[in-house]
Amino acid sequence: MTMNRWQVVTAARRLLLWLSIFVAAAVSCEPAAGQGYRGRLSSEEQNVLKAEKYFALAKQATAARRYREAREYLLRITSLRFPRDPQAQYLLAGAYMLLAQIDLGQSQFQTAESSARAALRLCGNRSGVVPAESMRVLGRVAEVQGRRSDSSRYLKRALEMLERQGR
Numbered sequence: 001m002t003m004n005r006w007q008v009v010t011a012a013r014r015l016l017l018w019l020s021i022f023v024a025a026a027v028s029c030e031p032a033a034g035q036g037y038r039g040r041l042s043s044e045e046q047n048v049l050k051a052e053k054y055f056a057l058a059k060q061a062t063a064a065r066r067y068r069e070a071r072e073y074l075l076r077i078t079s080l081r082f083p084r085d086p087q088a089q090y091l092l093a094g095a096y097m098l099l100a101q102i103d104l105g106q107s108q109f110q111t112a113e114s115s116a117r118a119a120l121r122l123c124g125n126r127s128g129v130v131p132a133e134s135m136r137v138l139g140r141v142a143e144v145q146g147r148r149s150d151s152s153r154y155l156k157r158a159l160e161m162l163e164r165q166g167r
């Protein structure tokens with residue numbers, strides 16, 4: 001299945017929006033001004049700061065429609081070790097979800113499916129935008145592969161998650 005120009009532009013805009021959201025989430029994890037960190041940052045905390053930098057680079061690459069480059073930055077994020085706190089895990093899940101959207105747009109359905117599943121594993125049983133978007137990607141992959149019952153099930157779950165959140 002190929003995407004027409006309108007679908008590519010819409011996907012790119014959606015991706016830029018998500019990148020902005022996750023960069024803002026990463027920035028909000030930093031300490032308040034003047035407080036600073038006590039001592040050195042752990043390697044996992046340094047990885048969160050690296051992820052913030054990679055998100056900014058991925059956002060620039062996506063804005064310039066360099067999806068392969070954006071994909072590489074997102075892969076770098078997913079290879080980093082993150083702290084076990086829920087915010088950091090949700091940030092990592094967001095990177096997997098964005099990676100799944102890029103792979104779906106480039107017709108790499110197997111990698112899109114595995115990235116979306118990884119995002120869902122990291123989110124747990126929470127409802128929210130990241131799990132709902134991951135379900136939507138899984139629904140699109142199932143639709144392309146001709147698995148209609150799976151497609152409708154995934155898309156229905158995505159809609160339920162968004163409704164529960166009030167969107």
